[in-house]
Amino acid sequence: xxxxxxxxxxxxxxxxxxxxxxxxxxxxxxxxxxxxxxxxxxxxxxxxxxxxxxxxxxxxxxxxxxxxxxxxxxxxxxxxxxxxxxxxxxxxxxxxxxxxxxxxxxxxxxxxxxxxxxxxxxxxxxxxxxxxxxxxxxxxxxxxxxxxxxxxxxxxxxxxxxxxxxxxxxxxxxxxxxxxxxxxxxxxxxxxxxxxxx
Numbered sequence: 001x002x003x004x005x006x007x008x009x010x011x012x013x014x015x016x017x018x019x020x021x022x023x024x025x026x027x028x029x030x031x032x033x034x035x036x037x038x039x040x041x042x043x044x045x046x047x048x049x050x051x052x053x054x055x056x057x058x059x060x061x062x063x064x065x066x067x068x069x070x071x072x073x074x075x076x077x078x079x080x081x082x083x084x085x086x087x088x089x090x091x092x093x094x095x096x097x098x099x100x101x102x103x104x105x106x107x108x109x110x111x112x113x114x115x116x117x118x119x120x121x122x123x124x125x126x127x128x129x130x131x132x133x134x135x136x137x138x139x140x141x142x143x144x145x146x147x148x149x150x151x152x153x154x155x156x157x158x159x160x161x162x163x164x165x166x167x168x169x170x171x172x173x174x175x176x177x178x179x180x181x182x183x184x185x186x187x188x189x190x191x192x193x194x195x196x197x198x
Contacts, residue, residue, distance in 0.1 A: 020166045020174055025132040027059075028088045028097060029162065031145075031154045033125040034108075035069055039082040042108045042124045043195040049104050050086060056100065060087035062157035066191040069121070070151075078121050082191060085129070085158040094131040098141050101126040129154065133168045144168055152184035 023029070030050075034042040043064060051058045062085045069078035090097055102112065108124035129145045136143040144167055148154055155178055158165075163176040171178060 018164050020164050022166050022168065023130050023132050024089075026089050026091060028090055028094075028131040029129045029158065029165070030086050030088065030101065031083065031125075031127040031129055031148075031151075031158070032086060033081045033083045033127075033153070034123055035079045035081040036121040036123045037109065040064075040192065040195065043082055043084055045108060046104050046124055046126065047084075047086065047195045049107065050088060053100060055091035056097070057089045058086060059089055060161055061194040062086070062161040063190055063194055064192040065153060065157050065188050067153040067188045068186040070186065081153060083153045083157060084195060085154065085161050087161055090131075094128065094134055094136060094141060094143060097131060098128055101128060127154075129158070130165075130167060135169065144171060149178045149182065150184060152179070152182050152186060152188055155179040155182055156188055 032043055032046050047058065047061055050056060064082050064084045067081050067083055069081055088097075092100075105112070105122075105124045105126055110123050110125070127145055128141070128143060129148050131143055134143050145154075148167070149171060155175060158175045159179045163174065165175050167173065167175060167178065
């Protein structure tokens with residue numbers, strides 16, 4: 001399993017309900033998604049890369065969920081996504097972590113420069129959800145992720161991993177509460193246990 005502690009929501013909840021907590025200063029949560037090529041291999045490869053990417057240490061990874069792709073138009077068809085959320089400990093800036101995330105995407109075959117907008121199929125998509133309690137709003141990076149509360153495909157696996165994590169402003173509530181409030185109606189099903197790192 002490498003540096004990753006595999007987490008199932010059922011096991012976490014069986015231990016009782018912990019108190020709400022804010023992210024630690026060295027803690028980050030990233031969303032992974034793939035709907036092009038070998039989706040499972042892309043997620044496994046990303047987890048493997050994160051496990052060996054000093055100064056980053058993998059801590060946890062959620063189960064995998066399969067979800068309908070969000071598209072620009074209702075009549076547009078794309079392959080379904082596989083999605084998961086990972087928990088990291090890191091000793092680097094959010095900008096350095098973002099650069100590393102783009103590197104992982106490129107290694108999976110994603111070419112950001114060739115994409116037309118944010119609705120393209122992707123071999124791997126890595127989004128920074130929260131990095132500690134940092135708030136950023138730059139041309140390249142917004143933290144916390146501005147659309148995380150709108151995405152059941154992010155919130156469902158994240159709630160398996162860290163249901164009582166309090167997402168910093170502007171959300172100011174737990175992942176589990178955000179999931180309960182989410183209006184995203186796209187079909188979602190649990191597809192696999194966590195993608196393990198060797």
